[in-house]
Amino acid sequence: MLRVENLSKHFGGTQALKDVNFEVKPKEIIGIIGPNGSGKSTLLHTITGIHKPDKGSIWYEDKNITSIPLEDRARLGIGRTFQNLRLFKRLTVWENMLIPAIQLKKSKKDMEEQASELLNLVNLTHLKNEQAQNLSIGQQRLLEFIRAMMLDSKIVLLDEPTAGFHPNMIQTFIDTLLELNRRGKTFVIIEHNIPAIMEVSTKLIAIAAGEVLMSGNPEEVHSDAKVVEAYLG
Numbered sequence: 001m002l003r004v005e006n007l008s009k010h011f012g013g014t015q016a017l018k019d020v021n022f023e024v025k026p027k028e029i030i031g032i033i034g035p036n037g038s039g040k041s042t043l044l045h046t047i048t049g050i051h052k053p054d055k056g057s058i059w060y061e062d063k064n065i066t067s068i069p070l071e072d073r074a075r076l077g078i079g080r081t082f083q084n085l086r087l088f089k090r091l092t093v094w095e096n097m098l099i100p101a102i103q104l105k106k107s108k109k110d111m112e113e114q115a116s117e118l119l120n121l122v123n124l125t126h127l128k129n130e131q132a133q134n135l136s137i138g139q140q141r142l143l144e145f146i147r148a149m150m151l152d153s154k155i156v157l158l159d160e161p162t163a164g165f166h167p168n169m170i171q172t173f174i175d176t177l178l179e180l181n182r183r184g185k186t187f188v189i190i191e192h193n194i195p196a197i198m199e200v201s202t203k204l205i206a207i208a209a210g211e212v213l214m215s216g217n218p219e220e221v222h223s224d225a226k227v228v229e230a231y232l233g
């Protein structure tokens with residue numbers, strides 16, 4: 001579905017990505033872990049078109065998308081959320097859900113049904129008329145997550161979706177993610193919450209200093225000596 005080949009990107013003297021290769025198959029949940037500054041966000045920015053890679057290519061459903069504009073990647077079905085929340089803070093939860101979806105020209109009824117159902121999944125229905133800025137950071141992150149689902153992307157890239165969560169919200173996120181995955185969504189998730197990412201991912205990719213250290217079975221990757229050292233070192 002999505003394939004990254006020999007992707008490299010540098011900023012001045014910093015090699016943020018070095019020959020990164022991986023593949024995402026339909027309905028997989030890929031977890032990406034790595035220490036701070038290891039290149040995780042750069043990888044997502046390069047896949048979605050914010051950064052142009054120095055080298056390498058990105059393929060989506062057998063189409064080379066390395067050089068196509070950001071909006072076209074979104075139109076093809078690649079959605080995302082950001083590490084820094086990008087909600088319309090003064091608009092209500094409900095307005096936040098509906099506004100991005102307007103571009104899809106779905107019927108108002110369909111959009112409203114979808115928004116209601118998603119809000120229900122993450123237990124935010126009671127806050128639908130509240131301004132987004134009045135929600136806790138964790139609630140805002142859940143809102144950004146389900147808002148991304150309104151765009152009907154086939155694959156959604158999530159950048160630290162549980163950062164700032166109250167511990168009792170993690171399960172809501174996990175349950176929602178798994179439910180959306182059961183319905184056909186594919187996910188790539190950058191996450192520092194190791195227990196959460198271990199629980200949901202079908203494959204784990206560990207990166208350090210811009211390179212893939214190891215990828216594969218989450219248990220094996222997590223307990224690998226090189227991965228443990230990269231985190232602790």
Ligand SMILES: Nc1ncnc2c1ncn2[C@@H]1O[C@H](COP(=O)(O)OP(=O)(O)OP(=O)(O)O)[C@@H](O)[C@H]1O
Pocket residue numbers: 011014015016034035036037038039040041042043083
């Ligand atoms: N726009 C930029 N300009 C210059 N350097 C950058 C830029 N973006 C990232 N970097 C550098 O590239 C490296 C990788 O950064 P990146 O944000 O991708 O790491 P990360 O793994 O997402 O980190 P974190 O877990 O802290 O979010 C870091 O050394 C960072 O300082």
